[in-house]
Amino acid sequence: MKLNIKHLPVIGLLGLAALSVGSCTDEVAFGDKFLEKAPGGTNTADSIFHNPEYTRGYLARIYSRQYFNLMESSSNTCPQHLNYWKGMPDMLTDLHFTVFAKSLLFTAYYGGMLTSTADQYGNHTVYPYNNEGIWENVRACWLIIERINEVPNMDQDEKDRIRDEAKCLLAAQYFTAFRFFGGMPIIKGTFSGTESSYEGRKSAQETLDFMLGLLDEVIEAKKLPWGYTGAAAASETGHWTLAGAMAQKIQILQFAASPLMNSEAPYYEGKYTMAHPEYVWLGYDKTRWTALRKACEDFFTALNANGVYHLVVPVENTQEGYRYAYRQAYMYQDSPEILHSVRTANKAHGNDYGWYNLGWGGAADGGGTNERCAPNPTQEYAEMFPWADGTPFDWDKTAAEGKLDEMFVKGDRVPGQKMLQNRVYTRDPRMYETMGVNGALMGLDYSSGTSSGANWEAWVGGSDASQQPATNTGVWATGYRNLKYVGGEFFRRKNPQWSWLQLSDVYLTYAEAILQDGGSLTDAISYVDQVRARVGLKGLAECNPDKNLTTNKENLLEEILRERACEFALQCTRYYDMVRYKRADLFERKLHGLRIYRLNANGERTETPWYDTEQSSIDNENDERFYEPNKFEYEKFEITTGARIWWTDGFDCKWFLQPFPLSEVNKGYGLDQNPGW
DSSP states (O other): OEEOGGGSSOOTTEETTEETTSOSSSOOBOGGGBTSSOOOOOOOHHHHTTOHHHHHHHHHHHHTTSOOOSOOBOOSSSOGGGBTTTOOGGGGSSSEEOOOTTSHIIIIIITSOOOSOOOTTSOOSSSOTTSSOHHHHHHHHHHHHHHGGGOSSOOHHHHHHHHHHHHHHHHHHHHHHHHHHSSOBOOOSOOOSOOOOEESBOOHHHHHHHHHHHHHHHHHHTOSOSOOOHHHHHHHBTBOOHHHHHHHHHHHHHHHHSTTTSSSSOTTTTTOOOSOGGGTOOOOOTHHHHHHHHHHHHHHHHHHHHOSOOOOOOSSSSHHHHHHHHHHHHHOTTOSSEEEEEOSOSSSSGGGOHHHHHHTOSSTTSTTOOGGGOOEEOHHHHTTSOBTTSOOOOHHHHHHTTOGGGSSEEEEOOTTOSSOEEEEEOBOHHHHHHEEOTTOEEEEOTTSSOEEEEEOOOSTTBTTTBTHHHHTOSTTTTSOEEOTTTOOGGGTTSOOOEEEEEHHHHHHHHHHHHHHTTOOHHHHHHHHHHHHHTTTOOOHHHHOGGGOTTTOHHHHHHHHHHHHHHHOTTTTHHHHHHHHTTOHHHHHSOOEEEEEEEBOTTSOBOOOOSTTTHHHHOOOTTSGGGSOOOOEEEEEEEOOTTOOTHHHHOOOGGGGSOOOOHHHHTTOSSOOOOTTO
16 A cells, blocks of 8 residues: 555654754854754755755764654653653663563563553653654664755865765664564655555565665665764764774664574564564574675775774773773773764753763762652672672672672771772673662773772662662662763763664674584684773683583574673663574563672661761771771562563563554555554
8 A cells, every 4th residue: 555645643743844853044063062062943955955054963963863762851842752751772672671660661561561552742652653753763874865066166076975974864764673573664765755666564675675775775874974083083984984884784784684583483473463573573694794894894894904993902900991991882982893883962061962961960979869850770790790800799698608798898997097908890790881880989980991989888788878768769770870971970971872883783793693604603602702801801602611611502693682681781782682583581581789788796687877887987997887898798689669560471472563543554555553553
């Protein structure tokens, strides 16, 4: 059936009479000044494409509407991926959850109440089809592609670059939707809302071919720079590049090659039926892994020829050096690992950037954190991080050895020194950059990996956690708090971004492709090890001799997925990994937190803070309370606040893809609903 465009979600934002997605009078900069001044105003297409500055501003506005995973607003308006009343996909995994009881994830997903009925704003899922600006963005990209050559006083090189950036933006928009819904309607040009030449939903293969076709055109044309360096990097960071286009192709091929769609039977078989299974299923073809492997090889060939990007090398082989290397890799705008990034604000401060404002707050100790922007790390996630040398952390073994007090930090009590001396961080450096843990120092330096100041008191009654772990509420509900993309006080007024594509992701994806394509497992491990070396971890096979990783494909795949979890918190990676591998077992497993109890000199529990009270009030060195606490009891507990229906009723395969709004399905233009919804 032909698609009646007037039935697509609202496209008025990009109507020819009022192109409000385009900035036509305000300066919009990239790099450190990206979105320093938000675009505004409305203009006709003719005025936009007859003024170079208006055209550049229009492009910048499309950039500002890319998917950004970090919640920072409370608005019901488009785009909804920013709305903390909704939540983020990461909170559906085994790594994080939310205790914000009024969020969509808490009620509709954890409670099992999700339906295909959208509310008055078009919201109903973690990525609402009608309120993410999908078709507004698609049309904006096509306007640029079709009309860029009309722009006067702009050289052809810039026109070619802008056109190919628009193709990358278009492919990325489709891929975002593809991972949530499967096959999508394909629009191959601008539309005004009256044409009837477009068909409804297309198959997963057609959608895949469309996205890859756009990126192949960009890659073959070579009109985009491979990357930006020097002064250009300061002003152009955030634009799509040739490296970014190649990495995006890799990410698309990875999703397509994975078992969700690349299987002998549709993921829903035996439970649901679908008239057109091709919308969500590709059929099995092993060469999809071969294609992914080839794309990775092409990327590394280009990387070797062009340089610019590389894994961050620690300035020193210390815990501080490793932590700083990891932080530089994902968080800083001059990172040589970030292949494409997205940003919504110029400074991490106050109302300029809601994620930081709510995720850390105004107090230097992060005390202003709001649970609405607090993805709570789970105990399952904490145990994924190995020891500092790379050997796996084993709770039972550590407990049997009586070393649980050393599972985060260890140090010496020195007479006359209140704080622990010779403090050693005993786990994977990425853990301390990802979550606040008991005993780690909260003060971090922007230009180094050093830490100082007060210690995080995550025990029940501690200065930071207070009673939150006991009641399973608040930002310390699990005994841990999120630090990823927040960092701490050191990041205030710095330039924030979210990493869409990272070089370390390409390394780990290449390892997965080699494994799945039947290549040498030793070769696959070598790419994992290069990522681990950045944070001082020994080789994967060396650290896991009992898993036979050079010969056991299943064990190695599990290690790659775990490594991806440790590397890419809050980047949607774990969610998509669980979906593409159909890991119902991970969705179903009950999650836990950790209650830590401080012990006094008599070995009794005491629910009292230290740094904010005894540290400053007790001067008697013979009083045990003079010293920083280092003796604790530990109690893992099952999460009950926000217990997920999947934990008791099992994981229904329908959850692997999101439902289209019933109101759109019923319009009859060919938008068939996903199975089970």
